[in-house]
Amino acid sequence: MGKAIGIDLGTTNCCVSVLEGGAVQIVPNKEGGRTTPSVVGFTDKGERLVGQIAKRQAVTNAANTVYAVKRLIGRKYSSTEVQRMRETSAFEIVDSPNGDARVRVQGRSYSPPELSGIVLQRLKAAAEDFLGEPVTDAIITVPAYFDDTQRQATKDAGKIAGLTVERIINEPTAAALAYGLGKTNVERIAVYDLGGGTFDISILEMSDGVFEVLSTSGNTFLGGEDIDERIMNWMADEFLSDTGIDLRKDRLALQRLKEVAERAKCELSSSTETNINLPFIAADTTGPKHFNKTMTRTEFENLIVDLIDQTIEPCQKALEDAKLKPTDIDKVILVGGQTRSPIVERTVEKIFGKKPSAEINPDEVVAMGAAIQGGVLTGEVKDIVLLDVLPLSLGLETRGGLFTKIIDRNSTIPLRNSLTFTTVVDNQTSVEIHILQGEREVAGGNRSLGKFELVGIPPSPRGVPQIDVAFEVDANGIVSVSAQDKATGREQQMRITPTSGLAPNEIEQLIKEAEGHADADRMAKEMVVLRNKLE
Amino acid sequence: MAPEKKSDESNRIPINFYDSDGENGHDGDPDESSLENSSDDQDFTNTMSSDDTAPATDTDVPEHEDGPPAPLPQADGSTEEVAPSAGGPEVAELVATRAELKRLESEVKELKEALARRQADFENYRKRMERERGETYSRVVVDIAAKLLPVLDNLKRALETEASVEASESDEFRHFLSGVDLIYKQLNGVLDALGVKPVPAEGEQFNPHLHEAVVTEPTDDYEPDTVMQEIVRGFRVGDKLIRPALVKVAVKK
Numbered sequence: 058m059g060k061a062i063g064i065d066l067g068t069t070n071c072c073v074s075v076l077e078g079g080a081v082q083i084v085p086n087k088e089g090g091r092t093t094p095s096v097v098g099f100t101d102k103g104e105r106l107v108g109q110i111a112k113r114q115a116v117t118n119a120a121n122t123v124y125a126v127k128r129l130i131g132r133k134y135s136s137t138e139v140q141r142m143r144e145t146s147a148f149e150i151v152d153s154p155n156g157d158a159r160v161r162v163q164g165r166s167y168s169p170p171e172l173s174g175i176v177l178q179r180l181k182a183a184a185e186d187f188l189g190e191p192v193t194d195a196i197i198t199v200p201a202y203f204d205d206t207q208r209q210a211t212k213d214a215g216k217i218a219g220l221t222v223e224r225i226i227n228e229p230t231a232a233a234l235a236y237g238l239g240k241t242n243v244e245r246i247a248v249y250d251l252g253g254g255t256f257d258i259s260i261l262e263m264s265d266g267v268f269e270v271l272s273t274s275g276n277t278f279l280g281g282e283d284i285d286e287r288i289m290n291w292m293a294d295e296f297l298s299d300t301g302i303d304l305r306k307d308r309l310a311l312q313r314l315k316e317v318a319e320r321a322k323c324e325l326s327s328s329t330e331t332n333i334n335l336p337f338i339a340a341d342t343t344g345p346k347h348f349n350k351t352m353t354r355t356e357f358e359n360l361i362v363d364l365i366d367q368t369i370e371p372c373q374k375a376l377e378d379a380k381l382k383p384t385d386i387d388k389v390i391l392v393g394g395q396t397r398s399p400i401v402e403r404t405v406e407k408i409f410g411k412k413p414s415a416e417i418n419p420d421e422v423v424a425m426g427a428a429i430q431g432g433v434l435t436g437e438v439k440d441i442v443l444l445d446v447l448p449l450s451l452g453l454e455t456r457g458g459l460f461t462k463i464i465d466r467n468s469t470i471p472l473r474n475s476l477t478f479t480t481v482v483d484n485q486t487s488v489e490i491h492i493l494q495g496e497r498e499v500a501g502g503n504r505s506l507g508k509f510e511l512v513g514i515p516p517s518p519r520g521v522p523q524i525d526v527a528f529e530v531d532a533n534g535i536v537s538v539s540a541q542d543k544a545t546g547r548e549q550q551m552r553i554t555p556t557s558g559l560a561p562n563e564i565e566q567l568i569k570e571a572e573g574h575a576d577a578d579r580m581a582k583e584m585v586v587l588r589n590k591l592e
Numbered sequence: 593m594a595p596e597k598k599s600d601e602s603n604r605i606p607i608n609f610y611d612s613d614g615e616n617g618h619d620g621d622p623d624e625s626s627l628e629n630s631s632d633d634q635d636f637t638n639t640m641s642s643d644d645t646a647p648a649t650d651t652d653v654p655e656h657e658d659g660p661p662a663p664l665p666q667a668d669g670s671t672e673e674v675a676p677s678a679g680g681p682e683v684a685e686l687v688a689t690r691a692e693l694k695r696l697e698s699e700v701k702e703l704k705e706a707l708a709r710r711q712a713d714f715e716n717y718r719k720r721m722e723r724e725r726g727e728t729y730s731r732v733v734v735d736i737a738a739k740l741l742p743v744l745d746n747l748k749r750a751l752e753t754e755a756s757v758e759a760s761e762s763d764e765f766r767h768f769l770s771g772v773d774l775i776y777k778q779l780n781g782v783l784d785a786l787g788v789k790p791v792p793a794e795g796e797q798f799n800p801h802l803h804e805a806v807v808t809e810p811t812d813d814y815e816p817d818t819v820m821q822e823i824v825r826g827f828r829v830g831d832k833l834i835r836p837a838l839v840k841v842a843v844k845k
Contacts, residue, residue, distance in 0.1 A: 078713040088833070098800070106800055114800035117808050117817070117841045189716050308807045309823055312838065337749035345753040437709065 061194035063427025068127040069253030072424035076432040098122040107179040119147035130169040131207030134158040174217030195220040196427040201227040225533045229259035230268045231426030250392035254280040260379040272378035274371035281395040288318035326397040389413040454491035454500035475527035484516040511540040791826035793837040804836040814842035
């Protein structure tokens with residue numbers, strides 16, 4: 058096994074990291090950036106653009122520029138998340154025969170794993186450029202609350218990109234790993250992750266390398282983009298009251314506002330005031346108009362305090378769910394670029410009663426943890442054993458539409474567990490095994506992972522046949538189920554995928570396609586190089 | 593799903609207390625990994641200091657290399673492998689020595705592996721450093737130019753705005769303005785001498801590798817996907833883009 062790269066596959070941005078000579082390195086992309094926007098653009102010339110470049114053409118090609126695929130991955134079209142995203146996205150989100158959400162671009166429907174696969178393929182290529190050797194293995198991180206289907210879909214995305222996904226790990230777990238936590242002592246850690254578009258809080262407990270997610274909470278529509286928007290609105294309002302001109306009506310002025318808003322936000326993390334200077338931003342009959350204002354940190358914080366305060370409740374809920382008091386938390390880790398603002402740090406300190414740790418770049422900490430896990434798997438890092446836990450309970454639908462748990466949530470994985478079931482009517486010759494994941498007592502309230510039938514049970518009175526149903530969860534949290542009739546030894550098993558996601562042959566097909574595109578990409582790259590030389 | 597089988601096996605690597613440990617060379621037996629702890633702790637701290645790599649890792653290698661078996665603590669391994677009751681003290685010693693030999697052999701193998709890994713890493717690192725050294729100059733130029741360009745933009749905006757109200761201005765102001773224009777040209781000249789060249793935009797086919805679309809306009813006057821107007825000039829050094837040109841793009845009416 059060569060080097061395994063660690064990939065933080067984010068909603069808005071991705072980051073890649075690798076262990077080299079015992080040290081974690083961030084892998085820059087082709088454009089030199091340390092993070093890559095999770096955006097894919099399909100041009101009418103058949104090119105597939107990824108990252109910053111895809112973003113640059115979004116305005117001219119909105120319907121064919123796909124972003125935030127992570128919100129769709131492993132989800133049903135009918136789910137509230139997908140429906141909510143449909144309302145605002147400029148690209149078309151469609152239903153599919155198995156109910157999965159898909160994206161329709163240029164008349165072809167793409168599954169979310171395929172789209173994420175396109176991004177991953179580009180990240181893989183960047184890592185190969187950086188390392189000067191082929192890369193085939195990867196560790197990919199997912200939110201702690203991702204269920205089996207979402208994890209499986211993420212794994213499929215890696216496969217489509219030509220990567221062997223050695224392990225899927227939880228983002229907060231990766232962050233904790235990057236901080237070198239949980240090696241020996243029992244520690245309880247809160248990971249506060251405020252990203253570009255989502256907020257997640259996770260409470261972990263670790264001891265002897267076992268990372269248990271005690272609880273998670275968050276807000277899937279809150280992030281740095283909201284903060285930038287507040288600053289832009291403030292500038293536009295100020296300008297309007299000074300000059301009577303509404304910059305929001307001027308697309309070009311808005312572009313400039315956006316740029317300085319981001320810069321002002323960054324500057325106010327380290328200094329207490331910043332000068333926002335936009336000469337010749339507009340003009341009217343009396344001549345050119347300039348925007349020149351000083352924004353103090355206090356003004357900035359007043360603008361966004363209600364946004365940051367929205368993170369308090371999820372934190373308290375997570376603590377409550379974990380049955381912990383703030384004082385039980387040993388360490389708080391900050392993840393996501395937005396956590397650089399001092400107001401975030403203060404809010405977190407207020408919630409947990411201790412100063413959060415932010416020594417590691419919060420944009421990169423998750424990818425770094427994934428790379429460390431990669432080092433564990435290749436044998437480069439040896440003093441940690443990482444065991445994760447199952448995020449949600451697994452079980453079966455039993456008589457009366459009830460849910461019978463076979464493996465409880467937070468069980469350390471990998472593991473295997475079985476229960477014996479029986480028939481409910483006389484001479485019943487087959488049983489339907491309906492596999493579910495979730496915490497609700499009623500089967501219908503949980504997520505269906507798949508169904509299969511065990512047939513050929515010898516006719517006998519109800520309650521007599523004994524059917525062993527065994528669940529096996531591998532280290533990635535991916536589930537397989539088998540059912541065996543004890544009397545006949547007849548067995549039926551399944552690896553979870555069929556009702557959802559992509560079938561193995563579909564994946565094979567997509568891998569081939571992706572490889573074809575990799576060639577096309579290489580050719581396109583050579584063309585650009587040649588063209589540049591000619592100029 | 594059939595093709596997954598292989599990865600499942602390697603997933604079992606770190607969880608060796610479960611049962612088997614044979615299939616993957618490096619996972620060794622549990623005793624060994626506990627022996628290794630002392631040196632691996634160090635590895636781990638290295639991984640934490642992500643910023644500087646080369647010097648730290650370099651010096652690490654000889655330490656490992658020095659004398660593989662001798663300096664390591666031996667207590668664990670030998671006490672675990674106590675000989676069964678049969679035979680005299682000689683047999684016991686033989687068994688113990690064999691066990692020790694086996695342990696040392698696997699330790700040497702492991703250290704060799706670690707060394708090879710480090711060496712490969714270092715080689716690749718050296719190559720990359722060489723490549724990057726060549727790029728350092730242009731990277732510095734890119735950094736400086738990127739910070740300077742907004743000033744150039746604003747000078748340009750100033751000149752463009754004043755040019756449009758030309759008629760009403762006095763002669764003194766005109767002279768002053770042409771002086772400012774000269775300064776603008778001078779700054780352009782300096783950047784040009786540093787190798788900072790503007791990205792062609794107006795009239796070109798829109799190309800996201802060089803242009804960023806800010807706004808579109810439905811029109812019949814231009815072919816679709818043509819850059820109608822350059823809003824902010826883009827620049828590059830060699831084939832490195834400093835920033836894309838912000839442009840208005842024609843779309844079908």
